[in-house]
Amino acid sequence: MFDLFDILFPIVFFMVLGTFIMTIAKGLSTWNKNNHSPRLTVEAAVTAKRIHVTHHRHANAGDVSGAHGFTDTSSTKYFVTFQVESGDRMELSVSGPEYGMLAEGDTGRLSFQGTRYLGFERD
Numbered sequence: 001m002f003d004l005f006d007i008l009f010p011i012v013f014f015m016v017l018g019t020f021i022m023t024i025a026k027g028l029s030t031w032n033k034n035n036h037s038p039r040l041t042v043e044a045a046v047t048a049k050r051i052h053v054t055h056h057r058h059a060n061a062g063d064v065s066g067a068h069g070f071t072d073t074s075s076t077k078y079f080v081t082f083q084v085e086s087g088d089r090m091e092l093s094v095s096g097p098e099y100g101m102l103a104e105g106d107t108g109r110l111s112f113q114g115t116r117y118l119g120f121e122r123d
Contacts, residue, residue, distance in 0.1 A: 034114035044110035044120070046102050047089060048081040080117075082110050092117040 053076050060068040078099035081091045094102070094117050102120060111118035 030115065034116045037114035037116075039111065039113045039118065041109050041111045042084050044082040044084045044108065046080055046104050046106040046120075047083045048091075049099065049102065049104060050079050050081075051099075052077045052079065082120075084110070090115075 053074055055072065055074045058071045058073065059066055060071055076096070078094050078096055079091050080094050080099065080102055081089055083089045090112075092112060092115065098117075098120075106120070106122055108120055108122040110120050
């Protein structure tokens with residue numbers, strides 16, 4: 001009759017495909033929302049900084065058994081929390097060089113568009 005693979009493969013395939021499509025749709029939605037948001041410049045202070053490091057291990061030559069060894073890579077994302085005059089806080093993703101130039105306690109003018117960081121000009 002039916003083999004277990006014949007039932008599970010399509011289910012898993014469509015779950016992975018659905019997840020992939022939803023991820024793309026969410027990214028496009030955020031991008032579109034940011035593009036339609038006004039560019040704002042407000043007085044703000046840097047209240048916190050954080051980094052998020054992810055590590056990845058890839059098998060060399062596509063051999064998952066590791067017979068050809070592994071390559072380890074990592075990626076770092078940088079985030080800065082700003083507090084605006086109203087007391088609201090927002091955490092924005094910034095580049096590595098921008099992260100290095102900002103210090104907690106800095107005050108100045110924050111420029112952003114939606115959730116997109118545009119710049120910070122210190123007082």
